[in-house]
Amino acid sequence: MIRNHRREVTVAYLLILPFVLTYGVLFLWPTIQMVYISFTDAPLIGPGEWIGLENYIEMFDDRRFWTAVRNTAYFVALTVVPNTLIGLAIAMMVSRLKGWQQSIILALFFLPYILPVSVVYRIWNWMFNVQFGILQYPISAIAGERINVFRTQWMFMPAVALVTIWWTCGFNILLFLAGLRSISPDIYEAAALDNANRWTIFRRITWPLIWPVTALVLTIQLILQLKIFDQVYLFVQGGRPDPSMVMVQYIYSQAFQKNQGGYAAAIAVALFVIVIAFSVLQFQVLRSRGEK
Amino acid sequence: MSDIVLKEVSKSFGAVSVLDKVSMHIASGEFIVFLGPSGCGKSTLLRMIAGLEQVTSGEIYLAGERVDQLPPNERGVAMVFQNYALYPHMTVRDNMSFGLQNVRTPKDEITRRVEDAARMLEISQLLDRKPAQLSGGQRQRVAIGRAIVRNPKAFLLDEPLSNLDAGLRVRTRLELAQLHNRIKATMIFVTHDQTEAMTLATRIVVMNNKKIEQIGTPMEVYSRPATRFVAAFVGSPAMNFIPVESVTDREGRAAFSFAGQQPVATTVPFAGLPSTGLTFGIRAEAAHIDPNGSIEATVDVVERLGERTLVYTRLADGASLVAEDKGISSVQAGDTVRIALDGHAAMAFDEAGKAYHAA
Numbered sequence: 001m002i003r004n005h006r007r008e009v010t011v012a013y014l015l016i017l018p019f020v021l022t023y024g025v026l027f028l029w030p031t032i033q034m035v036y037i038s039f040t041d042a043p044l045i046g047p048g049e050w051i052g053l054e055n056y057i058e059m060f061d062d063r064r065f066w067t068a069v070r071n072t073a074y075f076v077a078l079t080v081v082p083n084t085l086i087g088l089a090i091a092m093m094v095s096r097l098k099g100w101q102q103s104i105i106l107a108l109f110f111l112p113y114i115l116p117v118s119v120v121y122r123i124w125n126w127m128f129n130v131q132f133g134i135l136q137y138p139i140s141a142i143a144g145e146r147i148n149v150f151r152t153q154w155m156f157m158p159a160v161a162l163v164t165i166w167w168t169c170g171f172n173i174l175l176f177l178a179g180l181r182s183i184s185p186d187i188y189e190a191a192a193l194d195n196a197n198r199w200t201i202f203r204r205i206t207w208p209l210i211w212p213v214t215a216l217v218l219t220i221q222l223i224l225q226l227k228i229f230d231q232v233y234l235f236v237q238g239g240r241p242d243p244s245m246v247m248v249q250y251i252y253s254q255a256f257q258k259n260q261g262g263y264a265a266a267i268a269v270a271l272f273v274i275v276i277a278f279s280v281l282q283f284q285v286l287r288s289r290g291e292k
Numbered sequence: 293m294s295d296i297v298l299k300e301v302s303k304s305f306g307a308v309s310v311l312d313k314v315s316m317h318i319a320s321g322e323f324i325v326f327l328g329p330s331g332c333g334k335s336t337l338l339r340m341i342a343g344l345e346q347v348t349s350g351e352i353y354l355a356g357e358r359v360d361q362l363p364p365n366e367r368g369v370a371m372v373f374q375n376y377a378l379y380p381h382m383t384v385r386d387n388m389s390f391g392l393q394n395v396r397t398p399k400d401e402i403t404r405r406v407e408d409a410a411r412m413l414e415i416s417q418l419l420d421r422k423p424a425q426l427s428g429g430q431r432q433r434v435a436i437g438r439a440i441v442r443n444p445k446a447f448l449l450d451e452p453l454s455n456l457d458a459g460l461r462v463r464t465r466l467e468l469a470q471l472h473n474r475i476k477a478t479m480i481f482v483t484h485d486q487t488e489a490m491t492l493a494t495r496i497v498v499m500n501n502k503k504i505e506q507i508g509t510p511m512e513v514y515s516r517p518a519t520r521f522v523a524a525f526v527g528s529p530a531m532n533f534i535p536v537e538s539v540t541d542r543e544g545r546a547a548f549s550f551a552g553q554q555p556v557a558t559t560v561p562f563a564g565l566p567s568t569g570l571t572f573g574i575r576a577e578a579a580h581i582d583p584n585g586s587i588e589a590t591v592d593v594v595e596r597l598g599e600r601t602l603v604y605t606r607l608a609d610g611a612s613l614v615a616e617d618k619g620i621s622s623v624q625a626g627d628t629v630r631i632a633l634d635g636h637a638a639m640a641f642d643e644a645g646k647a648y649h650a651a
Contacts, residue, residue: 186377189344194391194442195365204390208381 038265055266068250078161080221087172095180110170121234124163150235156244179213215286247271294355294445294478295320301350312502326482327489328499334482370439371448376431378423385419391442409440429460446478498522520645534611536570548572551609554586558635559650569643578637579615585632
């Protein structure tokens with residue numbers, strides 16, 4: 001078939017134009033603006049003076065910035081790997097069920113994922129409530145007394161991580177389940193004839209074959225959890241935010257509470273660089289491991 | 293040594309029965325082929341011997357030991373799957389070693405056995421590749437190699453040639469026969485392809501509709517089919533069936549009459565034949581175009597195959613009959629021809645499908 005090459009290219013450009021425009025207006029331009037503002041002393045609204053690297057220099061000496069970085073890293077450590085492993089474990093259990101039983105159990109595990117964060121916050125705040133929270137029964141059974149979990153410094157992050165895992169696990173289960181279903185049942189039958197016990201089957205068959213999905217889930221999780229804001233912001237309400245401040249929360253507080261647009265932009269650029277660096281790095285490392 | 297005995301083995305999935313009281317005895321070193329149309333239960337039977345499917349009732353013995361309640365790995369059988377079921381993330385060497393590693397075979401022994409098998413199957417140069425880098429035929433060999441290294445009591449092969457292209461299928465078929473001659477292991481091979489069954493089997497188990505129709509050597513199954521189903525399923529072109537109008541006794545032997553035709557004398561004993569509901573059966577190679585033949589028919593289609601010619605004809609009552617003619621045949625479509633039927637090769641079937649053969 002003879003094709004009119006130039007016309008095809010024109011049509012192609014026309015077809016991607018709406019996306020390119022939206023992407024440019026809603027992502028590219030604001031990102032460039034953010035980087036520009038980070039070199040100024042702009043307030044939240046309106047322009048500021050060019051001050052070069054001053055915001056970045058200030059950031060490196062800012063104790064609260066480093067607290068936010070540490071807290072974010074801690075939260076990522078508490079959620080990303082556990083969430084992935086729990087998702088895989090539950091998916092493997094759900095995959096053993098058949099038919100409608102599987103659908104119902106899967107729906108139950110997926111249900112939290114569709115809740116808005118405010119509802120999640122209400123549910124868990126009630127459950128942890130010092131006076132009437134149902135979780136105070138096991139807590140007082142173990143600790144001997146009721147504990148206000150979200151007002152106890154060392155418990156705050158682990159508790160928010162727990163809630164986050166409960167909230168977001170359903171999606172990972174779904175991804176893992178799709179991955180598990182793509183493994184041919186014949187392979188498990190061959191392994192059964194090959195004298196493989198269940199642990200060997202997991203270690204040498206399921207784990208390596210599910211690895212691409214695991215790499216994907218880990219990367220999605222990492223990006224998502226580095227941007228943690230809502231849960232921490234909500235659960236800290238009424239308490240002292242500073243010790244448990246995470247990066248996005250610090251950006252928010254600098255921009256919207258302290259009216260420091262330029263400085264907040266500098267922190268946002270830092271977070272942006274961290275997210276890109278980590279996710280690209282992680283995905284590359286995970287992918288190459290899987291290919292070996 | 294490694295004979296296999298099935299005693300009244302039945303299988304049902306819920307209310308649906310797929311195998312009904314199947315019994316057989318497979319001698320050590322036999323090459324048995326389960327032959328039948330799809331859905332006849334042949335694969336299920338194989339999977340039950342492997343332990344991948346539970347028996348609903350009945351007993352399975354392997355080398356004298358009852359195995360029907362044992363898990364697959366304790367039965368000492370190896371299976372080659374239809375789509376090979378190779379571990380996609382492992383190299384060929386690891387695929388073949390996996391089973392031995394799981395029973396803690398010493399490393400040097402694994403290496404020796406894998407390399408021996410690879411040499412036998414001519415896949416030594418492929419040991420470090422992954423299944424995705426192999427052709428269909430090579431994957432097939434790896435799957436067989438994986439079975440061989442375990443030195444099993446029996447090889448179970450589930451339609452292993454069906455995913456290969458025609459040329460490769462014939463070659464692999466020959467190689468499988470050679471392999472069986474060399475290692476002399478008991479093999480059970482499931483297929484719906486009668487050519488594979490005829491060429492490979494020491495005995496064929498013809499199955500249909502949950503039951504065994506016949507167990508016999510390829511030649512028995514071909515020339516003395518136990519039932520009409522076997523007669524129709526084995527052989528190409530399929531056996532001719534002509535409804536019988538009446539049957540008469542000629543010195544103890546049956547002569548069959550068909551609507552509007554001269555009777556055909558056969559060597560089938562008259563005694564024991566039912567008088568009604570009979571169908572006459574004869575293969576194309578026993579029906580020849582012959583000016584003195586007893587059957588008159590009109591030619592529909594002529595297939596010239598070189599060494600012989602197949603003539604598809606229609607009788608006056610509408611029954612179809614495929615006859616053979618010599619290689620250089622002058623018969624044309626539309627001709628009226630006469631066909632001679634060889635009474636020594638004829639058989640009859642009653643309404644239930646049971647066969648009556650020439651003595």
